[in-house]
Amino acid sequence: MLKRVDRILVAVNDLDQAEKNYQEILGAARIKDFKSDYLNANIRLMALGSSEVELCASSGEGPVKDHLENFGEGLIRGGVTTDDLSVFRQYLKDHKVECIEADGRLYPEASDLYNLPLVVSSEPSSPNERVPGPVDFLYELTLVLRSNWQDVASAYVDRLGVKREGMVAINNSRFGYVGSLMMFDSQHQRLDRIELSEAHDEAFPMGRFSRKRGDALYMCYVETDNIADIIQRLDSRKHPWISRSGTSQERDGLWIPPSVLNGLLLGVSRTSHAWIWSGHPEKVQPLDDAGK
Numbered sequence: 001m002l003k004r005v006d007r008i009l010v011a012v013n014d015l016d017q018a019e020k021n022y023q024e025i026l027g028a029a030r031i032k033d034f035k036s037d038y039l040n041a042n043i044r045l046m047a048l049g050s051s052e053v054e055l056c057a058s059s060g061e062g063p064v065k066d067h068l069e070n071f072g073e074g075l076i077r078g079g080v081t082t083d084d085l086s087v088f089r090q091y092l093k094d095h096k097v098e099c100i101e102a103d104g105r106l107y108p109e110a111s112d113l114y115n116l117p118l119v120v121s122s123e124p125s126s127p128n129e130r131v132p133g134p135v136d137f138l139y140e141l142t143l144v145l146r147s148n149w150q151d152v153a154s155a156y157v158d159r160l161g162v163k164r165e166g167m168v169a170i171n172n173s174r175f176g177y178v179g180s181l182m183m184f185d186s187q188h189q190r191l192d193r194i195e196l197s198e199a200h201d202e203a204f205p206m207g208r209f210s211r212k213r214g215d216a217l218y219m220c221y222v223e224t225d226n227i228a229d230i231i232q233r234l235d236s237r238k239h240p241w242i243s244r245s246g247t248s249q250e251r252d253g254l255w256i257p258p259s260v261l262n263g264l265l266l267g268v269s270r271t272s273h274a275w276i277w278s279g280h281p282e283k284v285q286p287l288d289d290a291g292k
Helices: 015-026 064-072 085-094 149-159 206-213 228-238 273-277
Strands: 003-013 029-036 040-047 051-058 074-082 099-102 105-108 118-122 133-146 167-172 178-184 193-198 218-223 255-260 264-270
Touching: 003 118, 003 133, 003 206, 003 228, 015 040, 015 051, 015 133, 015 255, 051 064, 051 074, 051 133, 051 264, 064 074, 074 085, 074 218, 074 264, 085 099, 085 105, 085 118, 099 167, 133 149, 133 206, 149 178, 149 193, 167 193, 206 218, 218 228, 228 264, 264 273
Parallel strands: 003 051, 074 118, 133 193, 218 264
Antiparallel strands: 003 074, 029 040, 040 051, 099 105, 105 118, 133 218, 167 178, 178 193, 255 264
């Protein structure tokens, strides 16, 4: 029932500062400003490749203010699409997931989804045009778990309609977690997914995060066809980044720490490279064919 990861919502202190930041580092471009009564926030909607980021500044009591007071700036919700909002809302109701309809979309109750804070929009009739810049699209929302990942996966099969046959097992010794990629497309033609990462070892950042926050949204991923451009944007502003390969000439991927993007931890992978850990390494394009 879920089609794509289409957006992220980020709580920020200052819309103008955050807009400048996302434009300079990721090439994001402003679309419009609007007010969300449900979030009690002023929102600046920006295009991010063919996806979107919503920068959310609190205008009073509500979830954005709560996040800023408790955790500071950072990722507050991940956005996904579905073909028919009314059908999906009824599906959620039938599967005991409460939700609010506001801002022309659905806000499922996070506590019914192991604290996964989603916002669900209608899948557009035609793909969004990609804005100029190094980012192609968002494709992953990462949920760090204290709970058993298999229990969460079973819940999402039931409550979100994700197909079990599309799941891809993951076991990452570098970052100390096990879990599953809940792929939206069970035929694996697209990367869009929710990653379930069960992490307990406090020798690793994800284990420390789960100790403090329990089950919680942790980060997201984008794909790029120009990783060199992102690195240049970071280096020219003396921002830190973490190499995937550990080499000085990174060409496959990187992580941008929360200090750079208003509290957002962002993973970046080059075109097709994420298929290495997504069940289909044969889909990875050689560097000569994949662009920069």
